[in-house]
Amino acid sequence: MAGRLARLIIILLAIWAASCATPPSFQGEGGILDNPVSVAISGRYGYVTNANFDQSGEGRGFIAVVDLWRALSNRKDCIVNWVFTDPFIADIKISPDGKTAYIANRDRSQIQLMDLHDPVHPKFIDLDPQKPGFQGIRTGIQPVTMTINRAGTRMYVADVGSGDIAMVDLEENYVIRHTHIASGVSEIALDPQEQYCYITNKRMGTISVLDASTNEFVTSFTPSKGKRRSHGDIRGIAFSKDGTVGYAGVRGPDGVLAFDTSKIPVYAEDAPFDWIPTGIAPSGIALSLDGTELWCLNYQGGSIVILDTLINQPKFVIHAGAGPFHIVFFDHLIPEDPDHAFALVTNFLSHNLSLYDVRTKEYIWAIP
DSSP states (O other), X not given: OHHHHHHHHHHHHHHHHHHHOOOGGGXXXXXXXOSEEEEEEETTEEEEEEOOTTOXXXXXXXXXXXXXXHHTTOGGGOEEEXXXXXXXXXXXXXXXXXXXXXXXXXXXXXXXXXXXXXXXXXXXXXXXXXSSSOOOEEOSSSEEEXXXXXXXXXXXXXXXXXXXXXXXXXXXXXXXXXXXXXXXXXXXXXXXXXXEEEEEETTTOOEEEEETTXXXXXXXXXXXXXXXXXXXXXXXXXXXXXXSEEEEEETTTTEEEEEEGGGTTTTGGGOEEEEEEOSSSEEEEEEOTTSSEEEEEETTTTEEEEEETXXXXXXXXXXXXXXXXXXXXXXXXXXXXXXXXXXXXXXXXXXXXXXXETTTTXXXXXXX
């Protein structure tokens, strides 16, 4: 017990130190990216949504295409294309077959589709050529995040403006049903069994659960553990590979909450079982490809806390750029070592990406 406490103290001191100093490599505005929000990967290419919240330049947002194979050897030569969009775009997801990208367009309250058959030169798909602009799938007000089932037939969209979840038929590209939750819906994710859809809420301080087959509300619970009760602003959500444990990134108090999914839905309030402290204002969280680590981005602290999922304790702290927001993992780019994994992180405030070696926990460099 004493050893575990000492290790925790050391980790917390490292988190504090990481939040107090930013490596020179991350200083500046990046020069090419502009408020990068989300990134999705298909094959050797990554697609980054840039929201341009201050509407600088011509006031447009854009999708940056990143050649990940090049990124491993030359950070300045890896952004190979960009496609202009409206500003305020948010999440991006790619269909399981890698042929279509879906972009949450908050300004138009729709999900726009992009053809990826030519991965370097993606093109928007217009679902209604009779109307001006590229028309996508109409959802609720201000869609921000999405999740897609493994078959690629259903999408679930969190609409932060209207506080609802839209269930989308991706074969016909239309909304089957809207389910109202509450204002402030944020992250959305399917459990590995695809039985339930979990939605975090950054205003209400709850996690809501929907039946994935019907989009009907099932239950909700407050991410609390003992006296550590959340005051709201719940961001990221992720699951262990077998789906037995869920993780939520919570602000106030800052940390990651682990919950037992077997308690859902009947004993939902008893689901939380552990609280792991992190840095300041946790944002995105994601499980490593092998399932042994949970990476937690600390938006205000400019650091990443890596948790050991076997014991639910921090084991590494590494630097990030300013305002780390979203993270994805990828591998299979090194032929002689196809399981060698890397992580790509969007830095919202420093307007760049950061690339990490997952095996060694080393920061490689900032992109661009």
